[in-house]
Amino acid sequence: MGLIKGKTNIIGITGGVGAGKSTVLGYIRDNYNCLVIFSDDVANEIKKKGYPAYDELVKLLGKEILSDDGEIDKAKMAAAIFNDKDSLEKVNNILHPAVNTYIINIIGNERKNNVYDFVFVEAALLIENGYDKIVDELWYVYASEEARRERLKASRGYSDEKITDILANQLSDEVFREYCSFVIDNSTDLSDAAKQIDNKLWEWRK
DSSP: OOOOTTSOEEEEEEOOTTSOHHHHHHHHHHHSSEEEEEHHHHHHHTTSTTSHHHHHHHHHHOGGGBOTTSSBOHHHHHHHHTTOHHHHHHHHHHHHHHHHHHHHHHHHHHHHHOOOSEEEEEOTTTTTTTGGGTSSEEEEEEOOHHHHHHHHHHHHOOOHHHHHHHHHTSOOHHHHHHHOSEEEEOSSOHHHHHHHHHHHTGGGOO
16 A cells, blocks of 8 residues: 555554554654554553453452452453463453554554554564554564663563563564565664664655
């Protein structure tokens, strides 16, 4: 589809854990006329009272997951599904479609209002959830395995074994590259990634 001047372009941002998607998007948000949507933020939003996902999760896991103010407590919910693959699957079956619906509604509104040059959507499962058919372009934030391991140890304190397990369950580099039309190499520092983004979006630079 490609990017077009004068309309709101929808870009999906994906990549493996530790690739630095949030850092890259922070730069884009600070330097371009855009809206950035993080799927984790959406997932937290739709778990609040008043959203259908809230009612479904409380019905599934019980009122034990609620805090004193009646909202879902993240720690209590995590404890309720810990080591329970069946419950985890049911929770994901509630959250993933609700997140997708919420994001697709935002995209629809922004296309209509045409306020931003770009809407960037970040989610781990963009490819699996068919976002290549929803967005104008999919971008892949790549980082070498060595860089990703170092970041995950530094930022999250993960062990080598845990990182190996996580990486084994991610999409391969080949699959990301097959679906994405633009690759940002974020293996080194942000200034290098920023140059790649600015070269791609030179028409929109301030």
